[in-house]
Amino acid sequence: MKSAKALNEEAKKTFNQLNEFNPTAIKGFTKYIHSAEKDGVLSAKMKQIIMVSVSVAQKCEWCIVYHTKKALDFGATRDELLEACMVTGLLGGGPSMMYSGIVINAIEEFQNN
Template sequence: MRSTKILYDEAKQTFNQLNAFNPKAIKGFTQYIHSAEKDGALSAKIKQIIMVSVSVAQQCEWCIVYHTRKALDYGATRDELLEACMVTGLMGGGPSMMYSGIVISTIEDFQKENEKNN
C-alpha cells in the first residue's frame, strides 16, 4: 500500500486535473458534494463516517484516505470509524475487512501530523 499522504495527494491531484479538463462539470459536482455533505437530518460527521464505510466497501484507497481524514476533521473518533468498518466487513466480508487497514493507517498518520502541528 502507498502511504496515506501519497494517496491523499493523488486524490487531490486527480480532482485538480479533472477540474482543469472540465471546470464546469467539476464546479457542478463540487456544489453537489458541498450540499450533500453539510449537516441535515444526519450530521456532517455521520455522513463522513458513512462515506468511509462506502469507500471501504468499494475498495477505493483514495476515497478511504480522503473521507477518513474529513471524518476526523469533523470529530469522528477512532472507535466510531473502526465500528463503521466492522459493519462494512459484516456486509462486505473479508475484502472489506482488509481495506479497513487503510482507515487505521490514515487515523494514525493524521494523529501524528496533528501532534507535529500542535
C-alpha cells in the same frame, strides 16, 4: 502500501486535473458534494463516517483516505470509524475487512501530524 498523505495528495491532483479538463462538470460536482456533506438530518460527521464505510466497501483507497481525514476533522473517533468498518465487513466480507487497514493507517498518520 502508499502513505495516507500520499494517497490524499494523489486524489487532490486527480480532481484538479479533471477540473482543468472540464471545469463546468467539476463545479457542478463540487456544488453537489458540498450540499450533500453539510449538516442535515445526519450530522456532517456522521455523513463522513458513512462515506468511509462506503469507500471501504467500494475498495477505493483514495476515497478511504480522503473521507477518513474529513471524518477526523469533523471529530470522528478511531472507535467510531473502526466500528463503521466492522459493519461494512458484515456485507463486504474479508475484502472489506482488509481495506479497513487503510482506515487504521490513515487514522494513525493523520492523528500523528
